[in-house]
Amino acid sequence: MPIFRLYDTLSRKVRPLEPLEPDHLRFYTCGPTVYSYAHIGNFRSFVAADLVVRTAKALGWRVSWITNITDVGHLSEDDVADAGGEDRMEKALRSKEGEHFANVWDLAEHYALAYLEDWRALNLSEPLVRPRATQHVREQIVMTQALIEKGNAYETPTGVYFDVDSFPDYGKLSGNTRGKLLDAVRDVVQDENKRQQADFALWKKDDKHLMQWFSPWGWGFPGWHIECSAMARAYLGDVIDLHSGGEDNAFPHHECEIAQTEAYTGRPFSRHWMHVRHLQVEGEKMAKSAGNFFTIRDLVAQGHDPLAVRYALISTPYGRPFNFTMQLLRDAAANVGRFRECERRIRAAGVDPLAFVEESGADELGRELAEDYAECLAAMCDDLNTSVALAKAVEGAKAILRVPSLDEANARSAAWFLRKVNELLGIVRNDAPLDPVPDTGSREIEGRPIEEWVAERTAAKASRDFDLADSIRAKLAEAGIELRDTPAGTEWSALG
């Protein structure tokens, strides 16, 4: 088994990912704030986390993966401000889309459900638990209270703040240490209630807030950073193996999480930190405020295959600059199509492509595929080198397609390969499709089953009436049905 190496933001180098408990990865990924639809940039980061999970499982590890849903509308400048921030949920509720919702709770629920749909469409693994911040306010309060008692936090008229000076390691993740922070080119909002401008909120006092809870400090709501500290600890314990998020999370969010948790437990919080680089779209920076972002549902509505979207999103390793383009999506679709064609051939050989095949066969194809898969896994263990991993996966697919006619042994080896590749990369088929398998039998065009049209065309071909045959093919194509003449007869499939 190859060694799983991953770039670690904290030590700034590629290091083996070594779980504290052998073969059991405890992994926390920062999830989205559900105040609008998640976009492909969010999903680049979630897919990268999913690939860590898949790789770890391929190595035979047990994986306890936790990824949260932030359904509290935090202040936008939690780390620096009291007054300058604006609540994201409340802002969303006041927006045009917000008119559809009765209140912030409804709004959060709607976008949380949409997020889960997109998650499944992209074939992401299911985490062990998907906690919501609103369901863990108690833990956040308990932790905040303990930090006050330990002397790491203090109460002011407006809330409870973490005292950054009480944690000398502050800045070790991002390089934004206390001294350097002062030089940062940021518009820091001053707040006379805080001892230091870098101190960040653990609790905000606010009895007017749309979401509020009662605490030892009165009515209010928790700070943003404390939720992840509390939830990670609740499910994974004091020390976790890996923590991931988008690169923007490194500072302030993760820096603050480290400060809170390590001050609280006296132990290192996460042994490994992973940050996913933001993507661009057609060469432009993508941001919600710029409005130039794609959501998964946008792309699906345009007719793109979610698996092609996933393929495109992982075509460049997670830490590199990545430019998402329509051209890239087309390139990806071509390769996803190869896997589909492989499944067709396997089925044609009389083997169910979904059947569980334990091992690749001893046939020549099986040996070749076993090699391709080993290289694919090795690439993933090399800091998730998805470019190479995909190349190996495609190499295997081409090896399958190169065989003029698969025999049963070939087909079983091919089925094994596709299963293994799909478990590792999730690009062959959706593991847990929400939609039932496309209705291959019941569709009708102009009131006639597709099979009848196909039969009529076959008859027309036999009597060399190619004009009629071609007109039928054109009619079906218009309805999104693609025909394919094979030695075994005419097959049809619905286009993307």
Added chain:
RNA sequence: GGCGCCGUGCCCAAGCGGUUAAGGGAAGGGUCUGCAAAACCCUCAUUCGGCAGUUCGAAUCUGCCCGGCGCCUCCA
């Protein structure tokens, strides 16, 4: 000011000191086909942003220069 990434064929992209510079897309040619589609086969960088240097040997290491970009602000 801090932290970091990248410049490889028409496009995307691997490559981390040493055989013929992976792979995909596009393009051109071919096989198959009534014609298509799909699939397969072939062709497609003496060269890796530039200039020095280290080395027996560099796309790969060092320095400088040129160019593109990200985060530190809503945002993954």
